[in-house]
Amino acid sequence: MAKKQLNVALIGYQFMGKAHSNAYRQVARFFDIEVEPVLKVICGRHEQKVRAAQERFGWQEYATNWEDVVARNDIDIIDIGTPNNTHAQIAQAALKAGKHVLCEKPLATTLEDARASYELAKKSGLVHGICHNYRFVPAVAYIAQLVREGRIGKVRHFRATYLQDWIVDPNVPLVWRLDKSIAGSGSHGDLNGHLIDTARFVMGTEFAEVIGLQETFIKKRPLLADTEGGLAGFKAAQDMGEVTVDDVTAFLARLENGATATFEATRLAPGRKNYHRWEINGEKGSIVFNQERMNEFEIYLTDDPQGVQGFHLVQSTESFMPYMSAYWPVAHIIGYEHTFINLVHDFLLAIVRGTPFTPNFEDGYRNQAVLSAVERSCETRQWTKPEK
């Protein structure tokens, strides 16, 4: 039986470009689905680099002008993996051109732009998604099932940290992620954005009010000669530039489900590489997840028999867990890249089957409303409610 083909254009070719390319290439190799994405065209400003990416990642063509790509008739999906300050513009143009859009987080660098993208998407009738890929970790998707089914009862506490250390060395230069005009935010947007999405996804709740604290400890860093720099291959220049984003943002929250919550994101925690760890405490149990060990989770259940009560260390690689039947036998683990494959799987099915897709632009917008409320709370030093 011939599969339905969907032509994809990917804007951006660096870290996210690589992850998204892999997802399109692999999705129909692992999942038995009626649709096959075609890696049509990859687009970036630097011809030489995008051409290398085209070849490496297996795209049919490359392009250097995203407006041209968006205008093409043969493209079904626009996937946006560019620096943050371009997301809104591209997403809106793509929606206007009638394309399904998958956008890397954040939806925009301002809440106004995020709302505009969301409203356009809502009216469009197209499938729109925001790449909160950690929802697609099988353990996380499974935990969301457990929590929503009431396995641990009504949730009382959520505590989440996302700790990294890649800028703890003050000689790490001023890459675009440290420049507010491009990145929009620092640890807060990049890492708390993930934690906020997890909270919303796993518990199915919204944020009632927040109050936060932000700090930039290393205020100046060496300028990069080449601002395309990326995360690797730092070469420091002589001159110093100002870091315009936060190193750390912590905040307290009250959630609409009645739970209390704490959040902290930092890139200055030595030894923490991708320590995206959270714990939920409910009336009848607790659950712990850590992205660094994404193939397992811990669960405590108060209804376990006396004498054997304790956190269960569950390997989340069983074939009955979300997405896992596509892959390998139990305990033959999957990795970071599979979160994107799972996400693309759901996204493609939404297009061909008409099923709803989340996280979508509404999720992207609500996420930024929380991020933005936290930032305002840091400035005003007041508890703040996110925009609805």
Added chain:
Amino acid sequence: MAKKQLNVALIGYQFMGKAHSNAYRQVARFFDIEVEPVLKVICGRHEQKVRAAQERFGWQEYATNWEDVVARNDIDIIDIGTPNNTHAQIAQAALKAGKHVLCEKPLATTLEDARASYELAKKSGLVHGICHNYRFVPAVAYIAQLVREGRIGKVRHFRATYLQDWIVDPNVPLVWRLDKSIAGSGSHGDLNGHLIDTARFVMGTEFAEVIGLQETFIKKRPLLADTEGGLAGFKAAQDMGEVTVDDVTAFLARLENGATATFEATRLAPGRKNYHRWEINGEKGSIVFNQERMNEFEIYLTDDPQGVQGFHLVQSTESFMPYMSAYWPVAHIIGYEHTFINLVHDFLLAIVRGTPFTPNFEDGYRNQAVLSAVERSCETRQWTKPEK
């Protein structure tokens, strides 16, 4: 050589009474010191119970009236292990009577009373101590050395949680710790009090400002027939009473050393029994400690050779670590009770050698100033500075 003897009177005979009795009994059996505490008299209101405690814990006498005990000429040390609302009164009486005083935490149930006790102690010339026993975990004392020596550089973040679950069952009755008039506070005073002390001790800093959030999820609980109840042997009565303390208190802080900090204490975290865990991130490393595994800690050092960088799991039972030479060979672990033995060791030496003792009433006061600032911040919803 005859040892100097110091006569001790212990007020209180329940959980803390047992722990303190053990400490006096054992200190000179483990440590080679020139002083021997004499377990002179144990005091409590219920004659039958205190008499049983006298015999069980090895005291020479018992008494039922603490005023009489404080007035005795043959007592050198008054040790206070009673419910919280009596601490200040007994401590002040003891100081006025010229006794050295070791007081269970908190120093008082109001900041005013705590300040009064502290000021009296400061003028007294006597040795005064507050039982923040976790300073005396060898790992904790050793970590404080490492941090103060600069081993992990300037501290940027401190994140601390103290999670328990002993009241997650709504049938747990209204024990005194859930009654504000006796306990003064709930999780906040009981558990955040420990975390605040740890922060002050390990980093040698004070709190600049705080903002918090509190919640009581289970607002009514069965009344106890016998209000002496203690932690065990709950027998629920028919009638319900109001819980007047917090189940959870979380707060953000800025510390005077420039670090950002997060704190959370709850008794509603299923599976967490005594999860008193904290992490420090400095410029050059990180340290993690968890009281449930108090004989070990984790340390990450940025100056480790490339390729073997990772958190070291250190067994804190080496004989060169604080207090450990008194006990057993490496990895032959010690327990909760030894924290009190170590504390009493330092307290006795302060009396006979004139060395300074910490934590003392100043620490008790400063701790309560932070606790109190957090409580005010919960009411006013404003960032709040602790009283100096």
Added chain:
Amino acid sequence: MAKKQLNVALIGYQFMGKAHSNAYRQVARFFDIEVEPVLKVICGRHEQKVRAAQERFGWQEYATNWEDVVARNDIDIIDIGTPNNTHAQIAQAALKAGKHVLCEKPLATTLEDARASYELAKKSGLVHGICHNYRFVPAVAYIAQLVREGRIGKVRHFRATYLQDWIVDPNVPLVWRLDKSIAGSGSHGDLNGHLIDTARFVMGTEFAEVIGLQETFIKKRPLLADTEGGLAGFKAAQDMGEVTVDDVTAFLARLENGATATFEATRLAPGRKNYHRWEINGEKGSIVFNQERMNEFEIYLTDDPQGVQGFHLVQSTESFMPYMSAYWPVAHIIGYEHTFINLVHDFLLAIVRGTPFTPNFEDGYRNQAVLSAVERSCETRQWTKPEK
């Protein structure tokens, strides 16, 4: 620049067929290499199934007769992923036909056949490989570097366990892996085979002598209607058949490097899914690895400073570690499938660059010599030296 293309034929399409297909498809997408494997033809006995596999895994053609495939002129590499009892025959035919051969473990089901395949390969001048994929876990390859460089000094002990539980339920039917005539061996060949390879690889040593113990606890199991069964989808028939392989094999060994060693493989350890864990103790340190957490390892170094000595938990996802620069940023983990991609990478480069490839048929043979010696030692109850 046009890449050199190598045409691959894969015999077998089940678990290993899927893993190998993925490796060929992905290798040039992750690694920047001058060679591109072409997924030419996949071969299996059942036309319908192999056709489905062809489509799913992305092969150009399918075939049902391996002899025909081996005879084709347009094939450069024969990859063997069939049940164990066919490995030797196919491998020898492929070598005779002048093909490079990559063979799933074991090389054969008898030592004689393994030796024959090895000797043919040695004379052939072709590239030959045996799929001990765990050598290609970045952590394992990195540990081998550390050990061979002397980082932990002369090795004294190696202790290894490979524990699974997938047949602990007596209703699991008699799949081919439990039939000696097809599988050749049970836990021993399947799991100890991996441990023996790890020992040889990581320490660069051979086995001097061994003595073992074997047991089959569950002696009869339901017969399968469909003997193609695979690991999943067990459907038990009425009749029972005899299990002809071992459930557990444990053995002691003396290695040629002077170390003592212990090994145990079982499929009857409840809760152990893929617990492939080993520890090396050397004069100056120890290293621990567990395949279930394949993106990390532990190392203890006696030359660490006093007071911070402890096992380092190292995340083996740093870009300077073997193979890792091809993938994702640190702590963005890889999975089971990447071990095959790494293996194929090395195998292809051996063909196009003429570099040596290990593990090859010599490794396959030496491995089986140890397995065989253990089996003989179980029968004779005597210490036994592996055939050289």
Added chain:
Amino acid sequence: MAKKQLNVALIGYQFMGKAHSNAYRQVARFFDIEVEPVLKVICGRHEQKVRAAQERFGWQEYATNWEDVVARNDIDIIDIGTPNNTHAQIAQAALKAGKHVLCEKPLATTLEDARASYELAKKSGLVHGICHNYRFVPAVAYIAQLVREGRIGKVRHFRATYLQDWIVDPNVPLVWRLDKSIAGSGSHGDLNGHLIDTARFVMGTEFAEVIGLQETFIKKRPLLADTEGGLAGFKAAQDMGEVTVDDVTAFLARLENGATATFEATRLAPGRKNYHRWEINGEKGSIVFNQERMNEFEIYLTDDPQGVQGFHLVQSTESFMPYMSAYWPVAHIIGYEHTFINLVHDFLLAIVRGTPFTPNFEDGYRNQAVLSAVERSCETRQWTKPEK
């Protein structure tokens, strides 16, 4: 009510002397029992040292001649904590003198002597015990209950390691534990002795046959000036002496309950301080224990609901677990010394209540029969059955 008093004489005052003294001193302070041991006399050869121990550990008297002590009429219990080569002689003399005897492990340095002590004890009508203190870890006692009740079904595998590193430095001198004439054995007797006892206790089975492997890697070490040396404060002399005991002994076993088992004891495993870890696999579950974290254990149960199956990390500090009601609230941990308190508790009750006490001299003998069989198997290179 006046308690029954039992007068104790302790022979030996070093590491075990300290641990046993503490146990007698503390037992009636923690447990509510009808008996109170009196620390009557401590005995050792070196007057100055034993006198210091008398004072430090709280004994009424000291003595330097054990024969005199055994002959005293006012002594009820002889406790033997001397070097291994004196155990049998003292134990037999004490039994002949009509004393209850608690003997440190091993019962003797030869199997013949062990049997003689056991037979004398059996006929004596007195209470006799061997200090396999790890049976009295609450977790271990509780696990034994679970296993004997069938919680994990019929046991199939037992795997045990006892790893230390205190002699990995070749400059560690020739202390008595490295001298066969005093210690009788090395890692084998000292550490495998514990593992064998654990196997017998937890599973309630005997050993059918064994085969082992032994090695001494560091064959010469500096002589000690003072052969009383003990474990700490090594001061190396110029001259070298021969190490006459094993560094490592590993062995395979078949147990009478049908299980297969593996054992390994070494003192040359860098980073392992007291890594006394074992795992049991049964038909319906698995249990793991590690003495370094003696206040917890892991259990896996195949009857857990699907989706939450995993090892439970159980804190073994619940008041309903063996011995724990004597101590502190849950997760307020106990330590190494409490194993001796628990042991002495049971031993005293055996005397005053006539209840049976295990482990006793039969256990000591059977343990040595296994140790001895392993040693013979190392010499003969044959599977060997322990003497019955």
